[in-house]
Every structure is written in C-alpha cells, then in structure tokens.
Amino acid sequence: MASTSSRRSRSARRQEARRAAVTSPSAGASPSRHLWVPISFTLGLVAISFVGRVRDNPVLVWSFWASAGALVAWQLRLFLRMREELTMPAFSTVLRAQHYLQACLQLSVLVYWGWYWRPVYEYAWLLVAQILFAYAFGILLAWSRRRPYVLGFGAFPIVLSTNLFLWFRDDWFYLQFVMIAVGFLGKEFVRWNREGRLVHIFNPSAFSLGLFSVVLIAANATDLTRGQEIASTLSMAPRIYTFLFVIGLIAMYKFSITLVSGLAAIVLFGWSAAYFTATGVPYFIDSEIPTAVFLGLHLLVTDPSTSPRTPLGKALFGILYGVSVFALYSGLDAFGAPRFYDKLLAVPFLNLSVQRIDRVAGAIQSTRWWSRIRPAWPPARLNLAHMAVWIPFFVLMTATGRTDGRHTGHSVPFWQQACAEGRRNACERLIEVEYVYCADNSGWACNEVGRHLAEGRIVDPDPELSRAYFALACEARFQSGCLNLLEPDGFVAAPPRTLDLRLLLREGKATLTAMPEPELYDRACDHRWVFACDALAIR
Amino acid sequence: MAMTLASAAWIFRVASQEAGQGEGSSLPSTQVSADSLRFRGDAWFLPDEELLGFVEVPAGPFLMGSDPDLDPLAFGNEHWADTGGRASVDVPTFYIGRYETTVAQFRAFVEETGYRGDPAAAAGRGDQPVSAVSWTDALSYARWMDAQLRASPDVPAQLVRVLGEGWQITLPTEVQWEKAARGSDGRIYPWGDEPRPDRANFMSGGVEPVGNRPCPECPYGLADMAGNVWEWTRTPFEATPYDLEAAPRDLREDALWVMRGGSFADQAQNVRTAVRGGADPGARRPFIGFRLAISPP
Numbered sequence: 090m091a092s093t094s095s096r097r098s099r100s101a102r103r104q105e106a107r108r109a110a111v112t113s114p115s116a117g118a119s120p121s122r123h124l125w126v127p128i129s130f131t132l133g134l135v136a137i138s139f140v141g142r143v144r145d146n147p148v149l150v151w152s153f154w155a156s157a158g159a160l161v162a163w164q165l166r167l168f169l170r171m172r173e174e175l176t177m178p179a180f181s182t183v184l185r186a187q188h189y190l191q192a193c194l195q196l197s198v199l200v201y202w203g204w205y206w207r208p209v210y211e212y213a214w215l216l217v218a219q220i221l222f223a224y225a226f227g228i229l230l231a232w233s234r235r236r237p238y239v240l241g242f243g244a245f246p247i248v249l250s251t252n253l254f255l256w257f258r259d260d261w262f263y264l265q266f267v268m269i270a271v272g273f274l275g276k277e278f279v280r281w282n283r284e285g286r287l288v289h290i291f292n293p294s295a296f297s298l299g300l301f302s303v304v305l306i307a308a309n310a311t312d313l314t315r316g317q318e319i320a321s322t323l324s325m326a327p328r329i330y331t332f333l334f335v336i337g338l339i340a341m342y343k344f345s346i347t348l349v350s351g352l353a354a355i356v357l358f359g360w361s362a363a364y365f366t367a368t369g370v371p372y373f374i375d376s377e378i379p380t381a382v383f384l385g386l387h388l389l390v391t392d393p394s395t396s397p398r399t400p401l402g403k404a405l406f407g408i409l410y411g412v413s414v415f416a417l418y419s420g421l422d423a424f425g426a427p428r429f430y431d432k433l434l435a436v437p438f439l440n441l442s443v444q445r446i447d448r449v450a451g452a453i454q455s456t457r458w459w460s461r462i463r464p465a466w467p468p469a470r471l472n473l474a475h476m477a478v479w480i481p482f483f484v485l486m487t488a489t490g491r492t493d494g495r496h497t498g499h500s501v502p503f504w505q506q507a508c509a510e511g512r513r514n515a516c517e518r519l520i521e522v523e524y525v526y527c528a529d530n531s532g533w534a535c536n537e538v539g540r541h542l543a544e545g546r547i548v549d550p551d552p553e554l555s556r557a558y559f560a561l562a563c564e565a566r567f568q569s570g571c572l573n574l575l576e577p578d579g580f581v582a583a584p585p586r587t588l589d590l591r592l593l594l595r596e597g598k599a600t601l602t603a604m605p606e607p608e609l610y611d612r613a614c615d616h617r618w619v620f621a622c623d624a625l626a627i628r
Numbered sequence: 629m630a631m632t633l634a635s636a637a638w639i640f641r642v643a644s645q646e647a648g649q650g651e652g653s654s655l656p657s658t659q660v661s662a663d664s665l666r667f668r669g670d671a672w673f674l675p676d677e678e679l680l681g682f683v684e685v686p687a688g689p690f691l692m693g694s695d696p697d698l699d700p701l702a703f704g705n706e707h708w709a710d711t712g713g714r715a716s717v718d719v720p721t722f723y724i725g726r727y728e729t730t731v732a733q734f735r736a737f738v739e740e741t742g743y744r745g746d747p748a749a750a751a752g753r754g755d756q757p758v759s760a761v762s763w764t765d766a767l768s769y770a771r772w773m774d775a776q777l778r779a780s781p782d783v784p785a786q787l788v789r790v791l792g793e794g795w796q797i798t799l800p801t802e803v804q805w806e807k808a809a810r811g812s813d814g815r816i817y818p819w820g821d822e823p824r825p826d827r828a829n830f831m832s833g834g835v836e837p838v839g840n841r842p843c844p845e846c847p848y849g850l851a852d853m854a855g856n857v858w859e860w861t862r863t864p865f866e867a868t869p870y871d872l873e874a875a876p877r878d879l880r881e882d883a884l885w886v887m888r889g890g891s892f893a894d895q896a897q898n899v900r901t902a903v904r905g906g907a908d909p910g911a912r913r914p915f916i917g918f919r920l921a922i923s924p925p
Binding site for chain 1: 762763764767768771798862864879880881882883884885908909910
C-alpha cells in the first residue's frame with residue numbers, strides 16, 4: 090500500500106490539477122488547443138472501423154461510426170461552449186499503480202485465455218476500440234463537468250474488466266460502447282460522502298456490468314451477449330485457477346486485498362463441499378468455484394476504492410461476496426435466468442453496503458475483546474500473514490483436485506446415475522450438461538436431449554423441440570438421431586462414438602482431437618462410461 | 629459442422645455403353661408437358677392435378693439393382709450380395725410425387741413455420757426443384773406437408789382415405805424410389821436402356837424447372853427421376869442394396885442416407901435408375917433435393 094507521504098503528495102497533485110482545471114485562455118490561445126486529444130481518439134475509433142474484423146459486419150461498422158459520430162458532436166458542442174465562455178480544457182497526468190497494475194493483470198488473463206480460445210485474439214481490435222472510446226468519453230465528460238482530465242491508465246481497468254465478463258455480439262456491439270459509457274457516468278455521478286470525501290460508490294465496470302445484467306435478464310435478452318460463452322471458455326486455458334491464483338497474489342500483495350479474495354474463495358470452497366456432502370451432487374456443475382467467479386473474486390470485487398478499508402471490513406466484504414454468489418447462483422436458476430450473472434450482480438450490492446460494512450466493522454473493532462484478539466501488526470505485515478494462510482489453502486485445494494483437476498461434475502455418467510437416483514437437481518443438471526455438449530456438436534448429446542424432450546420424464550415433453558434435437562443429432566451423423574426423427578414411436582439410443590467422446594471427456598478444456606483412441610477409452614472408463622470399460626476389457 | 633458429402637461409393641467402371649438394351653414398357657405412362665404444368669397457390673404450390681401431384685404406384689414385384697452382364701456401367705454397390713446381380717423385390721402400393729419438390733413448395737413451408745435451413749433453399753425460381761436441403765430438412769418438410777393435408781378440408785378424397793388409414797407423407801424408401809423410376813421391366817434409365825439428354829437434365833449447367841423434359845416412356849408418368857437433382861430417400865446407406873430382412877446397422881457408425889437419381893451435374897452413368905449415392909444427412913448441396921411419397925403404415 091502507498092505510504093502516508095506518497096498519499097499526501099498524490100492528493101496535492103490532484104488538487105493542483107483541479108485548480109488548473111478549466112482556466113481562462115492566455116492571449117492567442119484557443120480552446121481547440123487540447124481538443125486534438127479526444128479527436129485523435131475518435132479518429133482512432135473510425136480507423137479501426139476499416140479493419141477487416143469490423144468491416145465483415147455492417148452493424149459493427151455502424152456501431153463504430155455512430156459512437157464516433159456521438160463523440161464528434163460532443164466535441165463540437167464543447168468547443169463552442171468553451172469558446173463562448175473563454176475557457177480552456179486542461180489535463181493533468183497521474184499514473185496510479187491501482188490502474189496500470191490492474192490493467193496488466195487483466196491483460197495477462199486475456200492473453201493467456203486467448204491463447205487457448207482464439208476468439209479473444211480475434212476480439213482484440215474491438216477491445217482497442219473500446220479503450221479509445223473510453224479515453225475520448227472520459228476526457229469529454231471531465232471537460233463538460235468543467236474539470237481537468239486526469240490522464241493515466243484509469244480507462245484500461247474499466248474496459249478490460251468489463252470485457253473479461255461480457256461481450257455483446259457483433260450485431261449488438263453498440264451496446265458495448267454504451268456499457269463503457271455507463272461505467273464512466275456511474276463513476277462521475279453516482280457518488281457519496283465517504284470518510285469526508287466525495288467518492289464514487291460503485292466499481293465502474295461492476296456498475297455497468299451489474300446494470301446491464303439486470304436489464305438483460307429482465308428483458309430476457311441475455312443471448313445478445315457472449316457472457317455465457319466467455320464464462321465457460323475461461324477454463325479451456327490449462328491450469329487457469331493456478332494462473333489466476335498467481336496473478337491474484339500480485340494484487341493481494343500490492344493492494345492488501347487478501348482478506349476479500351481469500352475469504353470469498355474459502356467461503357465458496359467450504360460451501361461447495363458442504364453442499365456435496367449433504368446432497369451427493371456438486372453445487373456448481375463442474376467445479377468447486379466456477380472459473381469466472383474465481384476471476385471475479387480476484388479482479389472485479391477487489392477495487393480498493395469501492396471496498397472497505399479496515400481488515401475486518403474487508404473480511405466481511407469477502408465473506409458476503411462468497412455468500413452472495415452462492416445465493417445468486419440458485420436465485421437466478423429459480424428465475425430461469427442464466428446463472429453466470431451471479432458474480433456480476435453481487436458486486437454493485439456489495440459496493441452499496443460498504444459504508445454499512447465499515448460501520449459494523451468499526452463497532453466490532455471498538456469492542457474490548459477485539460482489541461484483545463487483534464494482532465498489533467502494521468497493515469502490510471497483517472496482509473502478508475493473510476497471504477501466508479491463503480497460499481497453503483489454495484495449494485491444498487489444488488492438491489485435492491478441487492481447482493484445475495478433474496471434477497466429479499465433468500462425468501456425464503455421474504449425472505445420469507444421480508438423476509436416476511433422484512438426487513437433488515441432478516436431472517436438471519444432466520440435461521443442462523447434455524445441452525452444452527449438443528451445442529458443441531456432439532450427436533450423442535443432441536440425441537439424448539431429444540429423447541428427454543420426447544419422453545417427458547425429466548423435462549416437460551416438447552415433441553417439436555425434440556425433433557429439432559434429433560435433427561441436430563442426425564446432422565452430426567449420429568444414426569440414432571436420424572432413426573428417431575424418422576420413426577417417432579419408440580426411441581433408440583446408442584453409446585457415444587469416438588467423436589462424441591472427444592467432446593464429452595474434455596473436462597471443460599479444448600476438444601480432445603489428438604488424443605489416441607485407447608487413451609480416450611481409458612479416460613471414458615474413468616468417467617464411468619460402462620461401454621468404454623467393456624471395450625477396454627475386451628482389448 | 630463440417631458437412632461433407634460422403635463418398636458415394638460408386639465404383640466407376642470404364643466400360644462400353646454399348647450393352648444390349650431393350651426399350652418399351654408395359655406400365656401405365658402419362659405424358660407431362662412443361663407447358664401444361666400448373667401449381668396451386670391455394671394448396672401449398674402442389675401441382676394442380678387430381679391427387680395434388682401424387683401418383684399411385686401399384687403393388688407388385690420389380691427387378692431391383694443391376695446385373696453387370698446387362699449393364700456394364702453398373703457400380704459394385706448396385707449388386708445383390710447373394711446373386712451378384714438383380715433381385716426381384718415385392719413392393720406394396722404407395723404414392724410418389726410426380727415431380728421433385730419445388731422451391732415454391734419449400735418456401736411455403738419455410739414462410740409458414742419459420743423453419744431455419746439454408747436460405748438458398750427457399751431462394752430461386754419457384755418451379756425449380758428445391759436444393760440445398762439436408763435430409764433432415766426434407767423430413768421436416770414431409771412432416772409439415774403431412775400435417776397440412778390431414779388438417780385441410782380441401783384434399784382429394786383418395787388422399788383423405790389413405791391418410792385416414794395411417795399412411796404417411798414422407799420420403800420414399802430406396803426400394804420405392806427405384807420401382808417408381810424403372811417400373812417392373814428392369815430398364816436401366818427411366819425411359820429405356822440408353823441415355824437420352826432429351827428425357828432428363830444431366831451433364832448440364834444447372835437445375836431446370838421440374839417436368840421441363842417430357843418423358844412419355846417413363847413409368848407412372850413421373851418426371852425427373854433421372855437428373856436435375858439427386859433425391860433423398862429414407863433408407864440408410866448400406867454396403868449392399870436395401871434388404872428388408874437385414875439386421876439393423878451398428879448405430880455407432882456414422883450416418884449416411886441413400887440418395888437416388890443423379891443430378892444435372894452428373895454423367896449418364898450416374899443417372900441410371902439403380903445408382904445409389906450415400907450422403908451425410910446434414911449435407912445441403914445445390915445438387916441434392918427430394919420428392920415426397922405416401923407410404924402405407
């Protein structure tokens with residue numbers, strides 16, 4: 090953490106910048122003097138609209154031009170106002186570790202994840218465009234509010250953090266720009282007085298993510314985004330939990346957020362284990378903590394500006410994040426909404442609770458027993474102590490296969506058996522897993538979904554949808570699907586083919602295209618596919 | 629999904645086309661002129677005929693497959709495994725579409741149901757055969773047409789009767805298709821034993837309107853049973869011709885379905901009535917279409 094003296098010097102710099110905010114122009118100076126900066130960003134945005142990735146989709150091109158047009162109109166209006174008021178826009182430069190370090194960590198996640206899921210790299214131009222838009226928008230917003238723009242890396246974490254969780258599809262991409270704008274507006278206008286200072290309430294990216302999540306869920310329009318896909322493809326990067334853990338350590342060390350991240354993770358690990366013990370099925374389908382939640386608890390919920398400052402406050406904040414995610418996962422499911430929004434919806438509510446959490450923490454800390462148990466260590470040392478607990482805990486979880494290892498929920502036969510035994514939510518999860526593999530083009534999975542929809546035992550019967558799934562199975566050359574489509578009286582099934590196994594056994598990672606067949610059957614047997622065990626026995 | 633046209637398993641033989649061939653047919657034949665061809669806009673663009681374009685093919689045996697002694701162009705997969713040649717197959721009565729299903733007919737289905745296939749299928753001239761349809765698209769259309777005809781009060785009495793008896797509108801089986809194409813006399817092409825470009829659209833640049841080349845010699849008055857577009861059947865592609873008694877295939881094998889008749893892009897050898905093509909059920913190609921049949925329960 091920054092020392093007291095450096096904090097003071099930063100504050101002084103900020104006040105100085107404010108004083109220089111919007112000043113009267115010197116003789117001969119024009120308001121247009123600094124306007125080239127937002128114009129450059131806007132032109133950059135227009136230039137990117139000519140890149141192949143954007144040009145391929147006319148809606149995307151129009152999204153870029155409309156955003157650039159809005160920025161140009163804003164700049165023009167601002168220019169006229171400044172000329173009329175004889176004022177000049179101003180800049181100050183402040184580089185905050187909180188911004189550039191977060192940006193580096195977020196960027197490293199994108200690079201690592203993109204290595205294993207190429208759409209991330211294909212998305213790079215769209216990411217750059219959002220950063221340009223964010224800078225132009227931030228500058229114009231500051232100048233419109235008659236204050237200088239603090240130039241730094243502040244736009245990066247807002248854009249990158251947003252894009253680690255939600256991308257609008259190309260046909261709706263203009264909403265991505267709106268989402269970035271909403272983040273900035275939230276930071277600018279939604280403020281409160283905290284410890285004598287007027288500060289923003291919400292983590293800007295979490296605010297826009299949360300707001301858009303609510304709107305998308307309410308409008309039943311969640312398929313406009315690639316959020317679900319993003320959440321599920323994170324795990325395609327091998328050892329992603331370990332990767333996130335390592336970069337998380339940097340954030341923990343630098344910003345003293347160990348209590349927030351660590352306790353949130355511990356709560357989720359603990360609750361998952363308790364749920365499995367009680368019901369015999371995992372709470373989250375194929376992990377103890379979904380990868381995107383693990384990412385969120387390291388990089389989304391940990392903004393020091395919008396989280397509690399005291400250790401006890403941070404601890405409560407982390408615990409509440411874990412509990413909220415756990416509750417929202419089921420809550421969203423009950424409403425029929427995609428569960429992946431759990432990690433996004435929790436943060437704004439927690440941001441709103443920060444003052445209350447601080448008050449509760451303050452009340453506890455003022456008690457005599459607290460002062461007796463509290464170690465009288467400086468904050469940095471205390472944080473190191475917390476890290477010293479978190480690191481072995483994570484290592485233990487990893488060693489016991491609760492992070493990057495194979496998870497019980499990866500096994501389709503496990504869900505089939507759990508469903509047959511009537512375990513809690515098992516049939517819903519089974520069909521959900523089959524939907525996912527069907528979307529991956531497993532003919533076997535499509536045929537199974539079709540059978541469930543036709544038979545109506547574990548889902549409401551829907552003959553038309555059932556035929557659509559049989560057709561998908563058939564088009565994936567799964568013969569049973571074709572026969573079920575042809576003769577709808579009495580449905581046939583067959584074990585997965587080798588091609589299906591390459592999908593069904595991927596354990597959240599990339600398709601096992603290169604795995605030799607004997608190894609594939611070996612893994613299938615591990616997953617409790619009886620036919621595979623039989624085949625191995627015959628060999 | 630990668631939709632590759634599966635290998636058709638043709639074994640091309642370099643052989644003379646001068647095999648002994650017989651002409652003539654004892655089967656009923658109805659000449660169809662393209663000029664007289666009309667479709668009913670009020671009846672899903674089906675042909676303006678007594679049975680809405682369906683033709684009855686009476687029960688009885690026919691010679692299926694190829695005898696290499698009689699047809700030197702025959703591919704290996706047209707022979708019956710036990711005889712090495714043709715076999716007599718008895719087929720119950722069924723109905724089959726006189727024409728290939730057209731773009732207009734398929735477009736009516738797409739527009740009414742919002743069916744999502746290849747947009748190319750519903751584009752183009754209405755009187756041309758629909759193409760770029762998968763096997764599943766064809767079955768979906770057949771199912772829809774079955775439902776429409778059952779629900780409509782304006783359906784010919786003969787169709788109402790057979791549908792009431794449990795017959796179904798679907799794709800023809802491979803056996804039904806071949807019988808409809810060649811009749812009972814074992815001819816090589818629908819019109820006889822010699823290739824005739826005036827009778828069918830093959831070795832050309834593209835599809836033509838259905839029934840564009842009149843074929844007075846063709847059995848049952850059917851049009852385009854050779855060329856124009858390949859036609860899906862509801863028979864799984866097996867190594868030997870369809871056998872009613874055969875054990876079910878291994879369901880773990882990849883699916884392939886038989887298509888028949890050849891297309892505008894094929895040589896004369898591939899538009900023979902016995903030629904068997906196998907294709908991926910998801911393949912949507914500009915040379916594959918279908919025609920409907922009404923099959924007994």
